[in-house]
Amino acid sequence: MKIALSTHAPLGTEADLLALGVKSDRLQKDPTLKAIDDALGGALQRLIADDSFKGTLGETLTIAAPHGLKAARFVLIGLGSGTFTSRDARAFGAKAAQVASRLGTLAVVSPATTDAQLRALAEGLATGSYRYTQYLTGDRKPKRQLSEITVLVSAKASKDARAALDDGLAVAESMNLARDLVNAPPNDLHPVAFAQIAKTEAHKLGLECTVLDEKAMEKRGMHLLLAVARGSSAKPRFVHIKYVPKKPKKGAKKVVFVGKGLTFDSGGLCIKPGKSMIEMKCDMGGAAVTLATVLAAARLQLPVEVHGILACVENMPDGDAYRPGDVFPSLDGKTVEIINTDAEGRLVLADALAYARELEPDFLIDHATLTGACMVALGAFTAGLFANDEDLAKKYAAAAAESGESYWRLPLTDELRETLKSDIADLKHMGDAHGGAITAALFLREFVGKTKWAHLDIAGPTFADRARSIYPKGGTGFGVLTALNFLEQLA
Numbered sequence: 001m002k003i004a005l006s007t008h009a010p011l012g013t014e015a016d017l018l019a020l021g022v023k024s025d026r027l028q029k030d031p032t033l034k035a036i037d038d039a040l041g042g043a044l045q046r047l048i049a050d051d052s053f054k055g056t057l058g059e060t061l062t063i064a065a066p067h068g069l070k071a072a073r074f075v076l077i078g079l080g081s082g083t084f085t086s087r088d089a090r091a092f093g094a095k096a097a098q099v100a101s102r103l104g105t106l107a108v109v110s111p112a113t114t115d116a117q118l119r120a121l122a123e124g125l126a127t128g129s130y131r132y133t134q135y136l137t138g139d140r141k142p143k144r145q146l147s148e149i150t151v152l153v154s155a156k157a158s159k160d161a162r163a164a165l166d167d168g169l170a171v172a173e174s175m176n177l178a179r180d181l182v183n184a185p186p187n188d189l190h191p192v193a194f195a196q197i198a199k200t201e202a203h204k205l206g207l208e209c210t211v212l213d214e215k216a217m218e219k220r221g222m223h224l225l226l227a228v229a230r231g232s233s234a235k236p237r238f239v240h241i242k243y244v245p246k247k248p249k250k251g252a253k254k255v256v257f258v259g260k261g262l263t264f265d266s267g268g269l270c271i272k273p274g275k276s277m278i279e280m281k282c283d284m285g286g287a288a289v290t291l292a293t294v295l296a297a298a299r300l301q302l303p304v305e306v307h308g309i310l311a312c313v314e315n316m317p318d319g320d321a322y323r324p325g326d327v328f329p330s331l332d333g334k335t336v337e338i339i340n341t342d343a344e345g346r347l348v349l350a351d352a353l354a355y356a357r358e359l360e361p362d363f364l365i366d367h368a369t370l371t372g373a374c375m376v377a378l379g380a381f382t383a384g385l386f387a388n389d390e391d392l393a394k395k396y397a398a399a400a401a402e403s404g405e406s407y408w409r410l411p412l413t414d415e416l417r418e419t420l421k422s423d424i425a426d427l428k429h430m431g432d433a434h435g436g437a438i439t440a441a442l443f444l445r446e447f448v449g450k451t452k453w454a455h456l457d458i459a460g461p462t463f464a465d466r467a468r469s470i471y472p473k474g475g476t477g478f479g480v481l482t483a484l485n486f487l488e489q490l491a
Contacts, residue, residue: 001125002168003149005157006107011035011069013152015107018071024055024081029301032109036074039066046479048076057088058095058469071107075099075336079111086120087404093124094470100146107150112241115164118151122168123175123481125149130176130472132183138370167300173483174296175477178288182463182475186247186264186281191229191312194284195237198291202241205298222351223328224336225311228344231268231321232314237354239310241291243298253490254305255362257483258352259290260345260368261312268315268321268341280477283345285462286367287312289479296484303491307359312354315344317436327425331355332447337425345370346429346443353447354366361376363392364453365486367479368446373436374457381468382406383478384457386441393451396486403481406461410437417442 010018010032019328020032027033027048037044044063047053053061059078065071077095079088089112100106105172110127112118129146138141146337169302181189189197202209215224217238229236245252262283266272270356272280287310294308322328326338328347332354345368356364374384383409385400393409400407416439419431427446431439441455461478464471471478 001129001149001173002027002147002171003122003125003151003165005162005165006150006152007154007156008150008152009304010109010152011039013107014070015105015152016072016103017100017106018065018069018074019077019099019106019108020074021077021079021092021111022107023057023079027055031256033055033076036066037068039069048197054078058091060095060099060295071360073121078364084111084113084117086117086402088304089117090120090124090404093121094128097125097146098467099130099148099215101131102142102144103146105148106146106152107152109453110150115160118186119168121151122165123172124470126169127175127470127477128171130179132180132330132474135185145431171296171480174299175239175290175480177295178292178477178480179472179475181288181291182282182285184281186314188285189281190234191237191261191314192235192262194261194287194301194310194312195239196240198241200292201295203465207294207296207298208242210240220355221329221331222355223284224347225351226324227322227338228268228315228347229313229330231318232316233306234263234314236313239308239312241294241310242310243264244304245301245303245305247303248305249303252303252305253362254307254358255363255365255487255490256307256357256359257290257293257348258309258356258364258366259287259311260284260349260366260370261287261310263312263314264350265315265342265344268344269317269321270373271317271342272342281418282463283369284312285369285475288475289350289367289483292480294485296480298326298489300484302491304487307356309356310350311348313344313348315341330447334427335425336447337422337428339428342389343430343440346440349444349448352443353453355448357447357451361451364448364451365396365456365483366454367458368455369459369462371437371440371459373440375460377410377437377459378408380460380464382408383461384437385409386455387410387453387456388445388448389452395489396454399485399489400482403485405478405482407482409458410441412441412445413438
């Protein structure tokens with residue numbers, strides 16, 4: 001994707017589509033809108049009236065361009081009437097790119113008034129143009145796709161403005177990588193393939209990347225993770241990517257992100273119903289977000305040390321698969337009784353969190369498509385936020401509010417800890433039927449020690465059954481924007 005800044009006049013810019021944001025209280029006053037209306041001989045205002053276009057947030061009106069414009073068509077996109085924010089800029093960019101997704105070129109009259117809004121606009125443009133077409137052939141393969149975007153600004157772009165545009169593109173491309181990974185079919189994106197992609201992307205940026213195979217994990221004592229992997233012919237992989245700023249500031253923070261990487265989850269011996277298995281290729285969404293976050297942090301050259309831990313496994317039924325009633329030791333040392341093999345994610349994360357804790361981070365954050373219970377509680381668009389530290393919880397909630405991603409804090413109810421007691425081991429890995437998202441988080445808490453930790457249950461918003469806002473159908477890349485905003489707060 002190419003995104004460039006230009007001071008060309010909107011009416012004289014060649015493009016397949018010209019996009020213009022319009023405030024609902026300026027439908028009669030916007031100078032660019034008036035120029036287009038004049039070129040149409042006043043027909044634009046009649047079209048606006050006929051289509052009842054009000055300029056409400058996200059509303060669109062697409063029109064074939066008159067002879068006075070060099071663009072083939074143009075689209076009006078409502079910006080609402082409130083204060084214009086970076087979230088609005090991102091949503092506007094995404095909407096413009098979505099309208100132009102099957103065209104070749106797009107010109108956008110920038111509504112941004114700050115460099116932060118310009119970066120958000122670039123994020124929206126590059127994420128809004130996303131389409132997953134890797135496996136389409138013949139007539140199904142798109143004949144055209146959006147490849148070039150020009151952002152029209154009123155004055156010559158400063159160095160900071162160009163940097164903002166580049167930063168936005170870096171963030172968006174990382175989000176789109178996460179989407180690609182979630183959308184990829186599990187026969188191609190197995191744990192070994194995921195690890196290789198992570199290693200390749202890390203090395204492109206000069207990042208240190210360590211990949212552990214099953215023998216190395218056995219030697220380290222990651223028996224919970226290996227238990228989940230036993231039923232699959234696909235071998236597990238454990239990936240550690242490290243970004244250290246070239247010129248770290250004194251007192252710079254170290255943040256470790258951990259991602260659940262179940263490249264496919266059949267449920268194991270406690271096998272899922274067929275309908276529930278269809279989207280289980282997305283169970284590695286946490287690892288995808290983690291990888292994308294570390295890569296984006298490196299591209300943005302944030303003055304924060306960032307590590308990414310990807311625990312990549314496949315959960316399948318087999319003669320050697322782990323069983324309900326089995327007991328395994330963990331990397332942490334605690335023994336765990338297995339209750340249901342379809343609650344495999346917390347076992348994988350337990351060893352990954354124990355490994356991450358040894359890095360002595362200032363903050364430890366995991367992303368995981370962990371529980372259906374969280375979706376029951378919060379719906380498909382909101383992630384659950386658990387934290388053992390109030391300051392961390394507040395910082396992450398603030399980052400989420402700035403990004404526009406929806407998180408809701410849930411409690412770590414200590415009374416429910418009793419339901420994790422086992423008669424024959426240190427812990428059961430599941431509690432009772434009620435409060436499933438909470439007991440899963442309480443189980444994870446057993447493996448973080450005194451580290452400041454947040455658990456993000458992203459089961460709902462990781463994969464969408466329809467396009468919504470800046471998110472496409474399928475893999476969404478949800479979580480990357482908030483994670484990066486959090487890191488930038490620490491910078």
